[in-house]
Amino acid sequence: MKKTLALITGTDNTLVTLKEQLENYIGDILSIKAFATDEGINETINADLVIISTSLIYEEAIKHVGKTSKVIIGRRVLNYSKIEKILSIPYKEDVLFVNDCMETAYDCIECFEKLGLNHINYIPFYPGCKLSKKVKYAITPGEKNIVPKGIENVIDIGPRLIDMTTIAEILKEFNLLDDKWESISSKYMSKIIELAKKLALISNEMTKAYNHIVSVMDGVRDGILAIDNEGIITAFNENLKCLLGIRHGNIIGKNIRQIINDFNLREFILNGKEDTSKIIKIKESEFVLTKFSLKEDRITVITFKSVKDTIELEKKYRYELYSRGYYAKYTFDDIVGVSKEINNIKDIAKKLSLSDLSILIEGESGTGKELFASAVHNYSARKNKPFVAVNFSSLPESLVESELFGYEEGAFTGALKGGKMGFFEQANGGTIFLDEIGDVSLKVQSRLLRVLQEKEVMRIGGNRIIPIDVRVIAATNQNLTELVKKGLFRMDLYHRLKVLYINIPPLRKRPEDVIALIKYFLCERGLEDIEIDDEVLKKLCSMQWTGNVRELRNTIDYIIAVCDKKNICINDLPQDSFFNGLEAVEDKEYSDIEVRGDYKFILENIYEVMKKGQRATRLSLSKSAKEKGFNLTEQMIRNRLDELEKLGLISKTKGKGGTTLTCLGIEKVKQML
Numbered sequence: 001m002k003k004t005l006a007l008i009t010g011t012d013n014t015l016v017t018l019k020e021q022l023e024n025y026i027g028d029i030l031s032i033k034a035f036a037t038d039e040g041i042n043e044t045i046n047a048d049l050v051i052i053s054t055s056l057i058y059e060e061a062i063k064h065v066g067k068t069s070k071v072i073i074g075r076r077v078l079n080y081s082k083i084e085k086i087l088s089i090p091y092k093e094d095v096l097f098v099n100d101c102m103e104t105a106y107d108c109i110e111c112f113e114k115l116g117l118n119h120i121n122y123i124p125f126y127p128g129c130k131l132s133k134k135v136k137y138a139i140t141p142g143e144k145n146i147v148p149k150g151i152e153n154v155i156d157i158g159p160r161l162i163d164m165t166t167i168a169e170i171l172k173e174f175n176l177l178d179d180k181w182e183s184i185s186s187k188y189m190s191k192i193i194e195l196a197k198k199l200a201l202i203s204n205e206m207t208k209a210y211n212h213i214v215s216v217m218d219g220v221r222d223g224i225l226a227i228d229n230e231g232i233i234t235a236f237n238e239n240l241k242c243l244l245g246i247r248h249g250n251i252i253g254k255n256i257r258q259i260i261n262d263f264n265l266r267e268f269i270l271n272g273k274e275d276t277s278k279i280i281k282i283k284e285s286e287f288v289l290t291k292f293s294l295k296e297d298r299i300t301v302i303t304f305k306s307v308k309d310t311i312e313l314e315k316k317y318r319y320e321l322y323s324r325g326y327y328a329k330y331t332f333d334d335i336v337g338v339s340k341e342i343n344n345i346k347d348i349a350k351k352l353s354l355s356d357l358s359i360l361i362e363g364e365s366g367t368g369k370e371l372f373a374s375a376v377h378n379y380s381a382r383k384n385k386p387f388v389a390v391n392f393s394s395l396p397e398s399l400v401e402s403e404l405f406g407y408e409e410g411a412f413t414g415a416l417k418g419g420k421m422g423f424f425e426q427a428n429g430g431t432i433f434l435d436e437i438g439d440v441s442l443k444v445q446s447r448l449l450r451v452l453q454e455k456e457v458m459r460i461g462g463n464r465i466i467p468i469d470v471r472v473i474a475a476t477n478q479n480l481t482e483l484v485k486k487g488l489f490r491m492d493l494y495h496r497l498k499v500l501y502i503n504i505p506p507l508r509k510r511p512e513d514v515i516a517l518i519k520y521f522l523c524e525r526g527l528e529d530i531e532i533d534d535e536v537l538k539k540l541c542s543m544q545w546t547g548n549v550r551e552l553r554n555t556i557d558y559i560i561a562v563c564d565k566k567n568i569c570i571n572d573l574p575q576d577s578f579f580n581g582l583e584a585v586e587d588k589e590y591s592d593i594e595v596r597g598d599y600k601f602i603l604e605n606i607y608e609v610m611k612k613g614q615r616a617t618r619l620s621l622s623k624s625a626k627e628k629g630f631n632l633t634e635q636m637i638r639n640r641l642d643e644l645e646k647l648g649l650i651s652k653t654k655g656k657g658g659t660t661l662t663c664l665g666i667e668k669v670k671q672m673l
């Protein structure tokens with residue numbers, strides 16, 4: 001008959017684990033009975049040998065043991081089978097070690113530390129303890145029920161096991177040591193080997209991951225340094241060592257004070273404000289040092305970027321913007337003029353540049369609205385960021401929304417794979433210039449308004465909200481207040497755009513600028529020394545320049561093409577028809593209509609259509625405008641027809657009925673022809 005071994009534990013949980021362990025080692029030679037004091041023992045335990053699992057329950061357990069039974073108190077050892085979970089706890093993390101009493105909690109911590117599991121900060125916890133700070137991890141040897149509530153990660157390594165010296169003592173008691181020890185110790189060894197393998201695997205993985213991170217960090221051109229709260233180096237890369245001229249191998253674990261002597265550098269690393277950058281000279285080269293902290297890990301990271309590299313990067317970025325055309329070409333120095341008016345506006349515009357508010361620029365066509373928008377951007381804090389100019393008069397109505405706001409893949413037939421960024425996204429961080437804003441349809445106006453209010457865009461066909469930080473400069477050569485009155489322009493959008501305001505006077509109101517501009521344009525073409533007859537200057541200064549500076553520039557281009565490059569005489573001036581009969585503008589009411597080629601074209605076109613007994617429609621007008629080289633979208637035609645109707649020159653029929661000239665209109669066209 002098998003001899004009997006009785007096991008007495010405190011809890012049922014420990015009972016199950018220890019009984020299984022004993023069965024595994026010596027169950028074939030001994031009959032094992034087990035009792036837990038917590039469950040209550042209702043018999044006298046008589047066995048050849050009684051093992052009490054811990055001295056803490058000795059008093060309670062011994063009461064139930066028969067007088068003849070021999071008793072030993074088992075020695076216990078932590079169960080390391082879940083060691084990888086403990087190793088995966090982050091470095092320096094606070095971890096509660098929860099056990100049923102103070103002694104065992106401290107004992108277990110000591111065991112772990114002796115075993116080298118000392119990468120974490122253990123806090124002993126047992127019944128009666130109060131939790132003084134928030135912790136994310138707890139480890140317990142089978143005492144999950146004592147772990148305070150609310151801890152995110154609880155690692156239960158299971159009850160401590162009976163150690164091998166106790167197993168040997170049991171075998172000795174039964175005179176089985178010689179026969180059984182070899183097979184038992186080989187079982188134990190195989191467990192140890194299993195554990196060693198696990199550790200080797202973890203260590204291998206960790207080494208691989210570490211080497212990978214080191215090679216990534218070494219591949220970065222900048223210097224990287226990480227220190228803990230005490231200034232102990234926790235990470236660095238080879239470039240950092242190079243630029244600091246450090247020769248000794250591994251500096252991890254060293255205090256930064258031992259490594260760096262330079263006062264400024266040390267001050268910034270140890271006492272500089274978080275999330276700041278500073279330029280510091282290190283061995284004749286300048287570096288931009290940037291400091292930020294990894295709050296979770298209580299680590300401060302400092303990157304060292306050479307100023308030379310930063311400038312190169314900036315150049316590349318600018319080049320990228322240039323190659324995409326998203327840059328502002330002009331500065332205030334490019335705005336030529338000696339008149340009080342233009343210099344006054346330049347002064348005001350400079351002041352407005354410094355604020356970040358929207359600006360509305362009004363002025364006739366060719367007065368330099370885009371020039372001013374560009375100069376404002378370049379004078380503002382956003383100067384190194386994109387400047388994206390959108391001209392609504394040249395954007396077909398059907399494309400306006402997708403170009404402005406972008407679209408997602410599959411948003412409509414013909415949408416590009418991967419979708420497309422809109423102008424607002426492209427301008428992020430910089431300025432968007434909305435030219436000819438008066439030509440925008442009401443539908444687009446309301447979407448524009450939303451983007452400006454919410455400071456975010458949603459691509460067409462998308463559901464992602466993209467925050468945008470863009471300054472808006474809008475320009476128009478139309479009378480926006482008139483458009484608002486007629487319900488063609490939203491009042492709320494008008495006020496959102498016209499926070500700040502610039503009005504550029506037409507060139508005819510500042511004739512002193514004409515000569516300055518002529519000289520500037522000639523100089524631009526390398527003809528600064530060319531002689532200009534007084535007669536020519538007189539003529540050019542007396543003209544109305546209804547096409548403003550653009551028209552003057554075109555005239556100078558014409559003159560340069562025909563003159564002998566030494567002198568400009570009256571014969572080099574274009575014929576009057578070149579100026580579209582613009583000089584003789586006296587009739588104020590109709591002046592704009594007469595002088596603007598596009599209005600003139602519309603009136604003439606309606607007249608031609610009427611001669612054929614038909615009515616002109618917006619579509620037919622837009623088609624023939626295209627054929628004649630006028631860039632007029634249907635929306636632009638709609639706006640111009642409204643103006644013409646207001647002047648009583650045309651009569652519109654509701655719906656698609658078309659447009660005809662009134663008697664006044666016919667008379668006007670005849671005058672113009």
Ligand SMILES: Nc1ncnc2c1ncn2[C@@H]1O[C@H](COP(=O)(O)OP(=O)(O)OP(=O)(O)O)[C@@H](O)[C@H]1O
Pocket residue numbers: 334335336337363364365366367368369370371372435475476477549550553
């Ligand atoms: N003060 C100035 N100095 C130098 N060049 C100027 C000046 N004003 C305008 N220009 C030139 O005149 C041309 C027209 O200017 P710009 O395109 O800025 O006018 P705009 O008012 O935006 O015209 P539109 O309303 O037709 O879009 C450009 O070639 C610009 O460089």
